[in-house]
Amino acid sequence: MRLRQLTDTITQATRLRFMNAYFVREDDGLTLVDTTASGAAPALLRAAETLGAPIRRIVLTHGHGDHVGSLDALCAALSGEVEVLMPERDARILAGDTSRDHGESSAEVKGGWPTVTTTPGVLLVPGDRVGSLEVIASPGHTPGHVALLSHRDRALICGDALHTAGGTTVAGVRNWRFPLVAMATWDAQRALQSACELRALEPTLLAPGHGRGLAHPLAAIDRAIDRASSSTSGERRRVRSASS
Numbered sequence: 001m002r003l004r005q006l007t008d009t010i011t012q013a014t015r016l017r018f019m020n021a022y023f024v025r026e027d028d029g030l031t032l033v034d035t036t037a038s039g040a041a042p043a044l045l046r047a048a049e050t051l052g053a054p055i056r057r058i059v060l061t062h063g064h065g066d067h068v069g070s071l072d073a074l075c076a077a078l079s080g081e082v083e084v085l086m087p088e089r090d091a092r093i094l095a096g097d098t099s100r101d102h103g104e105s106s107a108e109v110k111g112g113w114p115t116v117t118t119t120p121g122v123l124l125v126p127g128d129r130v131g132s133l134e135v136i137a138s139p140g141h142t143p144g145h146v147a148l149l150s151h152r153d154r155a156l157i158c159g160d161a162l163h164t165a166g167g168t169t170v171a172g173v174r175n176w177r178f179p180l181v182a183m184a185t186w187d188a189q190r191a192l193q194s195a196c197e198l199r200a201l202e203p204t205l206l207a208p209g210h211g212r213g214l215a216h217p218l219a220a221i222d223r224a225i226d227r228a229s230s231s232t233s234g235e236r237r238r239v240r241s242a243s244s
């Protein structure tokens, strides 16, 4: 696992060169954002040791297996003495309820949703605060996806709402150099709307689930939003002509 310090308080932990978790230093220890896929618990615990602080809480951006995969093993290793916080909507899906809320896309919820035995102690809703981080709604990749905005420096841990692997890309837009995120995206149109809302927060740093952290990301996000706008309007034209 490779550690890169992105800001004074945020460290990116990268596994197998393409999956990221983040350590955020708070007054009482570390918040771990996402856990990568299964098998990462020992490396994440070693990383916390390297950072010299205990993991106090684990926050999940969404329920996909490459983000929640090491949750159970981490909770077991930490003897349950860690708070687990997960978006309410994705916790329901992980628990097996794939029904749609009113007004949501009827599209299939995609990606890998593993069996997780840990019950989150806190079900997150947008606007919640977790230490220095604010929970920001960013549905589209999954129905309950959230991003986390640091109130210290406006760094944005964006989960899979955007990724920088193979170039900065909005979830749902095909990127042949890194197709994983698009393949697992539920509602590309909603993901585009979320990307615009995240852009409007004017983050100083983008910290994605896949790809390098990106400082001063606004121009790159704008280009990604332009590409997403033309690709989703092309999709809509194709759907309209197929149904006419």
Ligand SMILES: [Zn+2]
Pocket (backbone or CB within 6 Å): 062, 064, 111, 141, 160, 184
């Ligand atoms: Zn995902």
